[in-house]
């Protein structure tokens with residue numbers, strides 16, 4: 001397990017799946033804001049690739065996020081789009097509604113940075129998030145991510161086009177354990 005100050009990132013367990021499905025993916029608004037595609041219902045028993053991990057897929061590393069104190073599941077975190085030639089990847093995360101606003105998101109970003117830069121030797125990490133997602137923007141910026149641009153009207157979300165913000169962090173800027 002990878003450990004931050006408050007959370008741990010571990011492999012996906014079978015019994016995480018119904019919780020994540022019910023609390024993150026069955027929620028139309030949350031899924032529409034976080035997924036970059038249209039929400040649709042998931043048929044029971046379908047091996048949804050967002051939930052059921054295929055360890056042979058090297059471009060993506062999905063984690064389940066747990067509280068260090070007690071081990072309760074609190075969300076998901078992923079290093080995705082891993083490009084071994086350009087040594088870059090994207091990060092993404094989603095916390096269960098009851099676990100938001102407690103500093104876990106900031107901690108998850110820190111652990112994903114440790115995994116990306118230290119464990120995987122990457123040169124660049126990137127995040128795309130909706131421009132109104134203050135909690136995600138703050139979680140990234142607290143860990144040193146810099147706003148690199150705005151993708152105007154790039155996301156269709158629940159009836160309107162929204163802007164996305166692109167943030168990046170380079171290995172030479174990364175300072176382990178340091179938060180703004």
Ligand SMILES: CC(C)(COP(=O)(O)OP(=O)(O)OC[C@H]1O[C@@H](n2cnc3c(N)ncnc32)[C@H](O)[C@@H]1OP(=O)(O)O)[C@@H](O)C(=O)NCCC(=O)NCCS
Pocket residue numbers: 030033034092093094095096099100101102103104105106107128129130133134135136138139142
């Ligand atoms: C985005 C998300 C991962 C952030 O994690 P979090 O644990 O809620 O965030 P934190 O508690 O670490 O807070 C980070 C900062 O955002 C602020 N913040 C938290 N929730 C906020 C909210 N609802 N509105 C405004 N600011 C908020 C905090 O005060 C903190 O600011 P500070 O660093 O200046 O003190 C989490 O809220 C989440 O899973 N949201 C739904 C899914 C999602 O949006 N995923 C990202 C898709 S790109």
